Amino acid sequence: MPLQAVMEVVKHFENYNSIPQVRHLSEQVHQIHLELAHQITGDFQEAFTGPNAKQFSPNRQLAEACLVVSILDPKVKRDLLKWFVGLQLAEYHHLFQESQDAAWLDKVDRRYAWLKRHLLEFEDKFGPMFPPDWDMSQRITIEFCNLTRQELAKLMAKRKSEIDVKLLLFAIQRTCTFENLLARRFTGATLDDVDPNPGRNAQASASVNPFDAPDADGDSTNPFREELEEERGDAGPAADGPLISPFNGIISKCFEPHLYIYIDSLDRNLSDLIERFVVDARQRPEGGGAVLASCADLFVFYKKCMVQCIQLSTGQPMLGLTATFQKYLREYAVRLLQGGLPKIAGSSGSLGASVSNITRDLSTSGIMQNFQSFLKEGEVTRYTGEEQSRVCSILTTAEYCLETTQQLEEKLKEKVDANLRDKISLSQEQDMFHNVISNCIQLLVQDLEAACEPALLAMNKISWQNIDTVGDQSGYVTAVTSHLKQTVPSIRDNLASSRKYFTQFCVKFANSFIPKFINHIYKCKPISTVGAEQLLLDTHMLKTVLLDLPTIGSQVARKAPSSFTKIVVKGMTKAEMILKVVMAPTEPARAFVDQYAKLLPESDAQEFQKVLDMKGLRRSEQAHLLDLLRSERPGMGAGHDTAVRSPEHESSHIKKLEKLIKKRL
Template identity: 25%
Template sequence: MATPERPCDVPAQVDRLLTEAGGIEQGHVQSAQARIQAALAENRERATQLRERLAQSAAPLAAQEPAAHALLEALDTLETHASRAEASVGEITADIRWLDMAKRHVAQSIVTLRRLQMLVRSTFQLEQLCDSHQFREAASALQAVQALLDYFVPFDRVPYVLEQRAKMERMHERLRTMVLAEYEQAFQAPRARWDARESALPDAALVVEALGADVRDALLDTYCTRQLREYRRVFRAVDEAGQLDNVARRYAWIRRLLRTYSEEHAPAFLPAWHVDRRLLALFAELTFEDLRSTLVREQPRLHVDMLLHALHATQEFEAQVARQYNEPWTRVVGARRLSDAFAPYLGVFVEAQDKHLADMLAQHTPAPGGSSAAATAVAASREPTEPNLCDEPVRVLASSTDLVTFYRQTLERCAQLGPHAPVRELAHVYAKWLKRYAMDVLLPVAQQSRDTLELCTVLNTADYGSTTCTQLAQRVTEKLRALEGAGDAPPCVLDAERDAFLSVAAAALQALVRGLSTSLDGAFQALLRPEVPWTQREHVDDKSPWVDLLASGLESVAVVVRHHVENKRYVRSWCDKAVTLVTTRLLQTIVRLRPVRARAAAQWLADVQHVRTMLHELPHFSAPGRTWDAGGASQAMQASYARLVDRSIAKIEPILRVLAGPEEPTAMVAAYREHVQDQALPNFQKLLDLRGLRRPDQTPWVEAFLAAIDRAPDALPTTSTLSSLQLDPNADVYALPELGERRDESHDTSSPNRPSTPSSATAALSLPDWKKFGSMFGVALGQRRP
C-alpha cells in the first residue's frame, strides 16, 4: 500500500505567503494620505477666502482690471492643483482597497490550507482505523472527513483535492464492504442463541449510518429478505401451510420472528432504523400477495366459515400490531391492510346468510293447500327469550323471534368484517326475506286460519315485524355511517317491507272480524227466527234472548283479542270494526224481518239499548292491568269510540222509534219528523215499506207527509241516516267489504214475504221537485172527491 503524503510537507507555502503579506508598509500609506488631504483642504480654504475678498472689493478691482486678471489666473491655477490632488487621492484609495482585498484572500487561503491539512490528517487516521477494524472510531472519523469534503466542493478542479476525493471514495467502498461482510457473517448461519451485543455489529451500525441512506437501505433489505426466506419457503401458496385455513400459522410465525429480533438481533441495528417495522412491511407485502392468489384459486369452492376464520385471524393480527405500537396499522407498516385482500370475496358471507334464511323460512312456509295451523302450533304464545331488536317481548310466532335474533347476530358479525363489510348488501338480503316472511309465512295464515288465538298471534307478529323493520333500518344506517365514516351516508330504508307487515296485520284484523261475524251467526239467527214469532208478541220484555247470544258471541272473540293482541291500537281497530259489523248486521236483519209491527219495533228498541251498552264496554278501556298508551287509558280514545258507537246506533234507533209508534198517518209523520228529522219522501216511504204497506196503500201517509212539508218547507234537511238504508238485504251496503266476502242469503226461504222495493237507482228527489209533485197530487185528489 502506498504511504500517503505527510501533513508536515504543506505549510511551507503558507509561511511564505504570510511573510510577503507582512512586508507591506501599511503605516506609510496612511500617513501620505493624511498629508494630501490636509494640503487639499488648505488650498480649498485659501481659494474660498480669495473669492470672498474679491466679492467685497468688486468696485476697486474694476478700476484695477490687470490686477483682477492676475488674481483670476491665480485662482485657476489653484483649482487645477486641487483637481490633480483629488485624482491622486482617488488612486491611492483604490490601491488601499486592492490591498485590503488581497489581505482577505490571504486569510481565506490560510483557512483553506489548514482545512486541507485536516482532511489529509483525518483521511490518514480513518485508514488506520479501518486497518484495525475500530468501527466506532471509524464512524466518527468518516463523518469528519465527509464534512471536510463538503467544504472542498468548490475546489473540485484542484488536482490535489480531486486526489483526496478519489482516495475517500475508495475508503468509502472499503468500509461498505467491511461492514456488510460483518453483517453477512453474523446472520449467515442460524444459531441456537446469539446476542448481537457481544459482536462488532453495534459499532458497525454506526459506520453504516455514516455511510449514508443507500448503504443502510441495502443492508436492511438484505437482512429482511434473509429473515423471511424461510417464511416464503414454508408458506408457499401451493403447499398445505399456505392454504386459507392455515392463515393463523402465518401470523404465529412472524410473531416468533419479531420476538427473536427483539431479544437477539435488535442491538445490531440503530433504533431509528425501525427494522421491526421493515420486517412487518415485507411480511405484509408477501402475505397480501399470497392471500390474494389463494383466494382467487379457492373462489369456486370458498366456504364462508373458512373465509371468516381467516379474516378474523387477520384482523386480530392487525389489531395486535396496532396495540403494540400504539399507532394504526397503516402508520406502522406503511402499506394496505392484509384484510383488504378479503374485500372482493365478502359477498360469500352475504350469500351464506341468504341461503341460511331460505332454509330457515322453508321450515315455516305453509305447503300449498295444506293446513296453516302447522306453521304456528309450535309456539303460538311464545315470548322471545333472547335479545331482539324490539324493546319489549310480545306474544309472537317463534319463527319471527328466530329471524330477528339471526338478523341481529349476523349484522354484528358483518360489521366486524372491517371497513369493507358488505352491510348494505346484507341489508338488501334482510329486506328480501322480511318481505318473503310477511307474504309467504304470515299472510297465508292470516287468510286461511279460523282460530282466533292464532290470528292474534299473527297480528302481533306482523306488528312486531313492522316495528323491527324501522329499528333494523336505523341500526343498519348506524353501521353504514360508522364504517363509511360519513354522517350523511345514504340511510337504509325498509319502508316497503314495513308496509308488507302492515298489510298482513290488516289481513289478520279482517280475519278476526270474519271470525266475529261467524260467532254472531247464532245471535242473528235467533233474532231472525225467534221461538215466538215477532208478529205474535203481546208484550215488550227488558231484552230478548238474542241479545244474550250476541253478548256471548262478542265476548268469546273480544276476550281473546283484548288479552292476546299486544298493540292496543289494533284492539281499538277491531272494536271499531265490531261495532260496524254488529250494527250493519242488525239493520240487515231488521230489513229481513219486515213487515215490522209496532210491538216488535218496541222490543228491538229496548234490545238496542242493551246492544249500545254492550258495545260501549267492548274494549274494556278501564280494565285493570290494561295499558292503552304511555299515559294509561286515553280519555280522547274513549270519547272517540263512544261517538262511533252512538253514530252507529243512531242509524237504527230512529227507525225503530218511528216503527214503534202509532200507525195513524199524522202521528207517524210527526214521529218521523221528530226522530228522523228529514223531509225526503223516499226515506219516509222506506219506513212505510218496512211497515209492510203496499205502495198503493201508502197514499194517506204520503199525503200527510207532503202536507207537513208544505206547512214547514225549509225546517228540515233533505237527507238523514235513512238515505243510505237499502231495503234489499243483499245490497252492497250489507256486504261488509272489509270482511273480504259477501254474505248471500237470497236462498233463505224462511223469511216472510215482502213487497218489492224500488231499486237503488231511484234516487231521492230534491225538495222542490217533491213540492211540485205534492201540489199536483193534491189537485188530482180534490178533483176525484164528490
C-alpha cells in the same frame, strides 16, 4: 452529537446562502451527508448480505450509525428501512410463494406463526441495535401484513373455485385473531410510513358491537338489544370497551371479494331453517297468544349472522346480507304467519236455508221459541278456541317481527359503511308484518261477526208489526251479548301483551258490526210503533253492551279507549234516532220531515226512504214526503235523486216524456 450541532448551524445560516463562503460551507456539509449515507448503507449491506453475514453480530458501530441516519435526510432512513425490512421478509417470500403448499388458505395460520417466531428472533438478536423510535418490529409486521394481503388476494383470484365457506371462514377467523393480536402488541404509529393505504377498513375499526345502544326499556327478549361479547370470544375486544385498531382489516380485507360464498351459505342455511319451521308448525301448531318460538330462533340466527358479517366486512357484503335477510323475512311472513292462519269455513248456504225455513208469520207468543230454534239451525262454522288462540299468536308474532325488524334495520344502517347506508331499507318487510297484523284482526272480527249473524237474521224474522207490548230485551240481543262475552275475554287474554291491537280489534268490530246492525234494522219492516219501541229498547241494551266491550267479562275495571267509545256512541245513537223517526207520526208531513232532518242530519233521501218502508208506507205515499225533503232540505236530497225515486215515480216520469214526444211528432 457534533453532527447535529453542525446541521443546526447550517440551518440557521440558510438565509445567508447568497454569501459565497456560507454557500460553500453548506455544500460541504451536504457532501459529507451524502458520503455518510453511502458509507452507512454500505456498512449495513456488508454486515447483513456480505460474505460474513452469517457470523455477523450487532455492534456499537452500526448502532451509532443508526443514530446518524436519524439526523440525515429522511429519504436515507426510508431507503435503508425498506431494504432492511425486505431482507427480513426474504425467507417468508420463499417459504410461502404461490407454488408452495403452505401458501393456501388451509394453512394460513402458518404464515402468522412464522412472523411470531421471526419477530422473537429478530428482537432478541438485533433489537438493541436499532433506536426504539424506529419501531423495527412494527415496520416488519406492517410490511408482512401488506405483502400477505396482496399474495392471498392473487392466490384466491386464481383458485376461487376451490374456496368453500368452511375454508373461507377458517382463514378469516385465523386472520382476524392475528390482527387482534397485532392490535394489542403495536400502536400502528408507523403504519403510514410503510404504506399510506394499506387497505384496512376504517369503518370496521370502530366498535363492532351492533347492540351497544339498547333501548330504554331494556327488552332482553329482542336479540338486537343484547350484548355481543359472548359472541365474540377471544377474537373480540377487551371487556373494558370496543377496540379501535388500525390493524383491523389490514390483511382480512382481501377476503371481502369472496364473501359472497359466505352469503350464499347463509341463504342455504336460512332456507333449511324456514323449512324446518314450516314442518314443526304443521306437526305442533302453537297458540296461547304467545310469540311463536320459531320467530325468536330466526332473529337469534340473524343476530349471529350480522355480528359475524360485521367482523368480516362493513362494505358491500353487508348489502348482500341485507338482501338475504329481506328474502327470509318475507318467507317467514308468508309461509309461517300468513300461511299459518286458520281459514274460516263459512256456512252461508246452510244459513240461508235455515232462514228460508223460518215461517214468515211469527206470532208474538211464538217469537222466543222460533228464535231459539232458528239460532240452533243457523249456526255457522267458527274458529275453535285453539284456532282463535293461534290467530292471536300469529298476531303477537307479527308484532314482534315488526319491532325487531325495525331494530335490525337500524343496526344494519349503523354498522355499514356510511356511503352504503341509504341502500339499506327493510320498510317493505315491515309493511308485510303490518299486513299480517291487519289480517289477524280482520279474521277475529269476521269470526265474531259470523257468530252474531244468526241473531241479526232472527231479528229480521220477528213480526214487529204484531208486537203490542214492550218487554225485556229480545232474545237476539241476549244471543249477541252471549257471543261477545264468550269471545272477547279470550281474545283480550291472548293479546294481553298487545293491548293496542286488542283496542284495534274492538274498534274494527264496532266499525263493522254497527253499520251491519243498522242495515238489519232497516229490514225490520213493517214495524208498529210498539215494535219500534221494543227495538229501541233492544238497541239501547246492545249499545250498553258494546260500550263495555273492551272490558267485558274482566275483573279489572278499566275505562274504554275514547276512540272506541266515540265510534259506538255515534253509530248506536244513529240506530236509536232511526227508530225514533219510525215512531214519529207522518202527519203533519212537514213536521215529520223536519224531525227526520233534526234527528239524522247526516242522513240522506235514500235512508229516508228506508225509514218510510219500515213504517209500511206505500210508494205513492212516500213520493210526497220525498219531494218535500228534497225541496226543504236540498242538501239531504242532493246526489240521490235517481237512487230514491220510487218505481211509480219513475214510471210517471217516463209516461210524461212519451206524451211530450208524441205531441211534437
